[in-house]
Structure formats: C-alpha cells, structure tokens
Amino acid sequence: MTAEVRPASPPLTERQEARRRRILHASAQLAGRGGFDAVQMREVAEAAGVALGTLYRYFPSKIHLLVATMQDQLDHLHTTLRKRPPAGEAASERVAETLMRAFRALQREPHLADAMVRALTFADRGVSPEVDTVSRQTTAIILEATGLERPTPQQLSAVRVIEHTWHSALITWLSGRASIAQVRTDIETVCRLIDLTSPDTPGAAAGAGSEAGHGDGAGYGDAAGAGASGSV
Amino acid sequence: MTAEVRPASPPLTERQEARRRRILHASAQLAGRGGFDAVQMREVAEAAGVALGTLYRYFPSKIHLLVATMQDQLDHLHTTLRKRPPAGEAASERVAETLMRAFRALQREPHLADAMVRALTFADRGVSPEVDTVSRQTTAIILEATGLERPTPQQLSAVRVIEHTWHSALITWLSGRASIAQVRTDIETVCRLIDLTSPDTPGAAAGAGSEAGHGDGAGYGDAAGAGASGSV
DNA sequence: CGCTAATCTAGAACAAGTTTCAGACTTGGT
C-alpha cells in the first residue's frame, strides 16, 4: 500500500534490504543530532555496520542518501496523516491544516528537517529522479488534502504554487530567517489566497496555461526581451 | 542611492575595495562557466590575484562568496529594471512581467544562476544576514513592480508568497525538474491568483472567493528567537 | 558440492573547502 516505489532494477536480497534499512536508520539518527553536517559518510557507514564502499553502492552520494531518508520519512508522515484526515470545511483549510501538521512534525526534529531539506534543495540534476519522487509524494499529500477527485490543470497549478511556498518557507525557517509564526502565516496566506475551488465556480481565475510536464519549447525571447540587458 | 548597503564595519581602503571587486568578478566569471562546482576557492583566489587566506578573510566561505556575488548581480538587475519599468495594467501583471524579465536574464547565464541559487538555498544560519539582504533586495524589486506606496500587511504576505514561489520555481528549473515554460506558468499562476489589489484601487482583481480582510492570522514581528533582527 | 559473477570489506588515495602559520608588506599615528 505504501508508495515505497523504488526502481530497484535488481530486487534486493534480504540481507541487502536489511543493510539498506540500517543505513537509512543511521542516516536519520545522525541527522537527528547535528543536521546536515552531522551526517558524515564514514560515520553513517560505521553506524550501519557496512564498509564505506558499500554505502556508496547503495547511495551514490550524501545527497542521494538524505533524499532517500526524506522519502522514507515522507512515507511515515503520509501514513500518519491518512489515519486522521484534516477536518476543515474548505479545501484550502484542509490543505493548510495538513501542511501545519507536517510542519509541526518537522519542528519536533529540526535537525533532521534541516538535513533533509538542505539535501533536497542542494540536489543537482544527478539526483532529479529521486527529488522528483519526493516532490510527487508531497503533491499527493496535498492533493489528498484537497479532496479533489479530478483536479483541473488550474488546480494543479495552484497546488504547485502551494508546494513552492511550503518548500521555500521551510528553508527560511531552517536557516533562521523566519519564525515559526511567519511560516504559519505564509502557509495560511497561500492556502487562503490561491484558488482551489472547482471549475464551476464563476469568477475564479482563468486558464492557468499549460499543464505540467516538460513541454519546454515556448518562446521566451519575446516582448521585453531586450529589457534586462547586462549581465546576470 | 543604490541599495549597496554593506555592513562594512571597517571601511575598506581603495586597494581593498579593488581586491573585493576582483574576487567577485572572478567568482562570477568561474560561475558563468561550470556553475557552483566550477567556483573553486583556489581558482577564485588565483584568478583574483590574492592568496587563499585573503579570499577567506573577505568571504568566510564559498557560500558567503556566492551570496555576495548574487547581491552584486541583483544590484545590476535592479538598476536595469528601473530603467524600463514594467508596463502592465494591473499590479499582478507588472510583477509577473518583472519576474519573467529577471528569469530571462538568468536564462542567459544558467551556470551563474545555478551557482548563486544553490548557494542561497544551501546557506545555513551562519550566512543568514547576507541571505536576508538578498531577500530584502528581491522584495524591494517586487514591491516596486506593484507600484504600491504603502502596502498593507496582507499585501506584504502576498509578496512573500510570490517570492517563495519564484525562489522555489527557480530551483526546480535549475535542477532540471521543470521546464522554462513550467516556471513561467508557476510565476503567472501565483501573480494572477494572489491578491495584490489595494483596498481603494478598483479594477483588476483576483478575488476568488476569499477576501484579504480576513483576520490576518498571526502578526508580524514576533520573530521568536532567531527572527529577522536588523530589518530595514 | 564446486564454479563464477557479483557483492562486501578494509583501507589507501584523491579532491576541494577550510584552517593555520611564519614571514613580508601596508597603514595609521607620532
């Protein structure tokens, strides 16, 4: 039932699964203390009882390791959330409640949160698939909170904005530039102002352009192109 | 005139100012090629013609260096933007146009963008003041685009959400998880849906259901613990 | 069981950020 969908080209043996689990456990453990910096590959390896080379065979970089740790934690969170769905009236309220619950969970382990979020945002293209998994997991949680059966492209865009805000607000909190109250305000603001109402609602903001995916293309050398000359 | 407000505890001598500038130039240069990874402290030092220790005296870490580089580039951008302000009707259009212009500027130097944004999001508490400066600069640019004289707390919250979205959307683009078109959609979505209208300004409105007057959840300024101390 | 390929271990080695240190150079004040 759990989303635990890993590529897993070759299915892992039992011992391997156990190793993998020990590694993730050690990672979360160390992250729980000192955060990102405290997760040192040699220490993880030792704590998990594997050789350094093995650790790198399972997780090709520290970032991969921490992103996997986040997937793991998100699974837990998702499971927990499902046990007691948000009770708000409007979709926006339920989303806000869900995110605030998640935020409270993170507050309980700020160092762990630090390690995971830093890894997520620092991840480069080489980790995209894994980061994408986390992103989809987050989207799923939010969408579930909305209770929408068949979200429209506009609603999906709105969810994307909510996710962006959630993510970035977390960063400002973790880096000490925003208080907990400020994060709550940001979450409530985006959930309140962004339109999550169904398409049959008149006056709702219209056509949020294309859907997701990597359609790319799109002209961006258009109007105002010459505007921002100069470097940057 | 320009926001070029640096702490500058001891005012720098001319030679020092020149060194600082050479360092920043070298940093941007190297970042312009290979991005974050290509900015190697030894190389920056050599390219700038200073000793490694000196580089570290000016910028206590690679992150500090890149964040300072971003401040620098943002200054340029801000100046450029001022020369031809956005022309849209509604505040939201002007903000979207401004951000898209900035985005186009970043696209011209994707590696540089990568280096700067990665540094920003990876920055830990030790770099908070500098990151905060960048954040305030960004806020200023957006606020300027709105044309609001005295933004209400609600409007400031909206701007925060826009900034979060902008920031996070950039990350997804840089890490190859979102296309340029997708970023544009996200920017347009948040600008369109978030309410930026003034209480006394008629006309364009996003007001989908919820109204901004709503209770204003959570006040500003209670930065429990680590909040923004030295605000503008 | 015995073979082969894959995996695991221990440990060295390498890369890049960061620190440290002794000595040379600047600067500011007298």
Place this chain on the structure above:
DNA sequence: ACCAAGTCTGAAACTTGTTCTAGATTAGCG
C-alpha cells in the same frame, strides 16, 4: 622617518565527500 597593529602571501595541513584497489564473502546455478 619609525613603530605598532593590522593585512597579505605562500604553503602546508586538516576535514570530509568521493573514488579506487585487492582480497574475502556471498549468491545463484549446474
């Protein structure tokens, strides 16, 4: 011009992520 304090240089050292190697173990298969 001279001195003291602060700054800069060059180079080595240290840290931690990552890679590599040689030999031991394990897994799958006939």
